[in-house]
Amino acid sequence: MKVIIASCVFPPEPVVSAKTSMDVAQYFHEQGHEVIVACPTPSRNVSKADADEKVASMSLPFLVKRLFAISSGKSGFLSRFVENVSYGLSVFFFLLKQRKVDVVYANVWPVFSLGLLLLACKIKGIKVVASVQDLYPESLAAQRRLSNTGVIYKVLFFLDSFVARRCDQIIVISDGFKTSYTQERGINEGKITVIRNWVKSAQVTVMDKALARAQLAAQTSIILADDDVVCVYGGNMGVASGLDEFMSHIGMVDNRIIFLLAGDGSLVPGLRRMVQQRGLESRVKFLVPWPAELTSIAFGAADLLLLPIAAGQEFASVPSKLITYLLAARPIMLLTNSRSESAIELKNSGAGFCVEERSDGAISSCLDGFVRLSPEERMTMGRSGRAYAENFYSSDLALAKINTIFERLV
Known part of the structure; x- marks a missing residue:
């Protein structure tokens, strides 16, 4: 298989989600498959100088393509939206240029990044396995960035449900997430697999x-x-x-x-x-x-x-x-x-x-x-x-x- 690992975070960023994407890439490379990782320049919990140095020193047996994304300098809704969309557009054009890809493992920001990635994959006939790390827009409402009765919330919920229904498979990290996708978003239970995040001991x-x-x-x-x-x-x-x-x-x-x-x-x-x-x-x-x-x-x-x-x-x-x-x-x-x-x-x-x-x-x-x-x-x-x-x-x-x-x- 030719596998693309699209990940919004990736080492040297130390967050668990970055490490799991690395583990997935290494696992499929070791299984003998062609693996390409498509991720942005590191920005989570790592300084620009350290990021450049660590990226340059990383020696990996598979190809890592660092895509353009406007890094969110703060936790505001607009800043995160721009980061989400800019990375999504980069992934969209990156995938359109790829040849004979079998499957994309998408550990990307929800709604917009995932939606743009999915659109490219539908155009190219590529299967998509989406890894869901947070519930959106529920998470935004919990952080009081959006009202769960407002128009924006309802639009985002509709878009997230629309995108999820068109993924080939969805991996969620908890039983509660599975319930949210099957009962609240109406996703076929056969599309959902619970795989908890992991950290190698x-x-x-x-x-x-x-x-x-x-x-x-x-x-x-x-x-x-x-x-x-x-x-x-x-x-x-x-x-x-x-x-x-x-x-x-x-x-x-x-x-x-x-x-x-x-x-x-x-x-x-x-x-x-x-x-x-x-x-x-x-x-x-x-x-x-x-x-x-x-x-x-x-x-x-x-x-x-x-x-x-x-x-x-x-x-x-x-x-x-x-x-x-x-x-x-x-x-x-x-x-x-x-x-x-x-x-x-x-x-x-x-x-x-x-x-x-x-x-x-x-x-x-x-x-x-x-x-x-x-x-x-x-x-x-x-x-x-x-x-x-x-x-x-x-x-x-x-x-x-x-x-x-x-x-x-x-």
């Missing part, structure tokens, strides 16, 4: 806490004392993360607790201002941007990993960083609805706890309770999380399912 090394903190100090300006209780957030700091809301509640938290925020995103400037205004510079550290090579070190330096999710967002997306957190073998604290899939997965893993009430008292009480846990209790949670991730988020199983879908289509 070798990509996250479990580190000794003291060693991780020493290496973090050696490679950055961040110094964490051995007796500090360190809570780490690692990932995109965008509107959907709910990180701004979480950090607004830390006023009553035990002074022994230090927060390390690793990543990048639209919330960073506001978070820095909040920290400065409240005089919390000694207790809140930023690792921005967060190089992929420091992933295990940042997580290893943690006593507790933080995963807040913006109110309402928990039912429109499933943060893939939860898998990386589980593999880091550290306890996890969720701030979300206990009925969300993330909360259910965390409960099943035995790796942490979920806080539903979004208040100073509830968050402070939860963190105080964590501080009182013994080292053995914390270690047990962490080990349970990693074992769960290795058992239930297997890359081998996921890639084999994708291969089965491709073989059925071609």
Whole structure:
């Protein structure tokens, strides 16, 4: 087969969705197929200078075509729309120029990028397997960028449903997503396959806490004392993360607790201002941007990993960083609805706890309770999380399912 992997994010960007696209490309290359990756220039959690250097140093056995896209410098609706459409147009013209493509694996931004990609594939007679990472426009409504009763929302929902019906197969990352596509969008259930995101366990090394903190100090300006209780957030700091809301509640938290925020995103400037205004510079550290090579070190330096999710967002997306957190073998604290899939997965893993009430008292009480846990209790949670991730988020199983879908289509 000739396979095109169209991905809106791709390494050296460290996000999970970029890594899964890389894994899909490597898997089909190793199966003996011709593979071409079509992705934009890196812009997520990586500086321009670092991106150019890392792209130049990447040695891959398959072709990677970096397509033009107007990178979104902020989290505004218009900025993201321009990025979405510009990449979609680039993919559209790229696919029209290709010869004898069998299937496209589309891990692209929804509605417009996917719609333009699909149009090119229909013209060329190429099969499309779409990977859905977020529900749109539900996610936009959850972030209060759109009203779910407004005209724009209804138009986007219609377009997303229209595009989805014309894909040959759709991969969704949760059972809740499958329900949204089959029951709300009317997509034939036979077109939908649930394949949860994955992170290869070798990509996250479990580190000794003291060693991780020493290496973090050696490679950055961040110094964490051995007796500090360190809570780490690692990932995109965008509107959907709910990180701004979480950090607004830390006023009553035990002074022994230090927060390390690793990543990048639209919330960073506001978070820095909040920290400065409240005089919390000694207790809140930023690792921005967060190089992929420091992933295990940042997580290893943690006593507790933080995963807040913006109110309402928990039912429109499933943060893939939860898998990386589980593999880091550290306890996890969720701030979300206990009925969300993330909360259910965390409960099943035995790796942490979920806080539903979004208040100073509830968050402070939860963190105080964590501080009182013994080292053995914390270690047990962490080990349970990693074992769960290795058992239930297997890359081998996921890639084999994708291969089965491709073989059925071609």
